[in-house]
Amino acid sequence: MEDQLFFAKDVSYKMFKIVFLIIFLFSFYLSAQQKFIEGLEDIPSYKEMKYVEDSLILFDKIDGRYVSSESKGNYPLYEVKNFYKKILPNLGWKVERENLFSRGNENLELEFRSIKDETLIVFKIFPKY
Numbered sequence: 600m601e602d603q604l605f606f607a608k609d610v611s612y613k614m615f616k617i618v619f620l621i622i623f624l625f626s627f628y629l630s631a632q633q634k635f636i637e638g639l640e641d642i643p644s645y646k647e648m649k650y651v652e653d654s655l656i657l658f659d660k661i662d663g664r665y666v667s668s669e670s671k672g673n674y675p676l677y678e679v680k681n682f683y684k685k686i687l688p689n690l691g692w693k694v695e696r697e698n699l700f701s702r703g704n705e706n707l708e709l710e711f712r713s714i715k716d717e718t719l720i721v722f723k724i725f726p727k728y
Contacts, residue, residue, distance in 0.1 A: 636722055638668040641690060642707075645682045648672035648720070663704055663726030671719045676711055679718050683709055701727060 634644040638655045654669035672679075684694075692700035692707055700707040710721040 636668050636670060638666050639722055639724065642722065643686065644670055645679050645720075646672065646674060648674065648679075648718075651719070654721075664724060665726075666722070666724040668722045669719060670722070671714075671717050673716055674718050676713045676718045679720060680709075680711060683720075 636642045636644055637650040638657055644650075648670040649672060651669035651671055654667070656665070656667040658665040687700050687707070688694065690702075692702045695701050695706070698709045698711070700709075704727050705724050706727055708723040708725070710723070712719040712721075
């Protein structure tokens with residue numbers, strides 16, 4: 600009887616380790632999947648859109664920060680616009696007008712361009728006046 604109990608505890612402990620490892624690896628995989636806009640680490644990138652090399656401009660001044668960064672990808676313009684229109688309010692950004700959001704002492708302006716089959720987004724953060 601005691602051998603069976605030891606065997607059950609041993610199997611239970613091994614199963615616990617396996618389940619823990621699976622959960623840990625899965626959560627690591629999910630966190631690695633989410634990408635963010637270069638220079639704006641709290642704004643997610645839409646699907647597999649790519650950072651435009653050398654597009655990041657960053658100034659930290661007394662009155663606030665000025666950031667500009669660009670991403671592009673092969674996605675329909677309306678799809679990308681809808682994503683940011685829905686996700687940004689969930690991240691604390693308040694809609695001021697189309698493509699202009701505010702949070703705290705900052706404004707976030709999104710500029711969308713369609714170039715051939717690609718959508719280009721310019722993200723601009725600047726202080727409120």
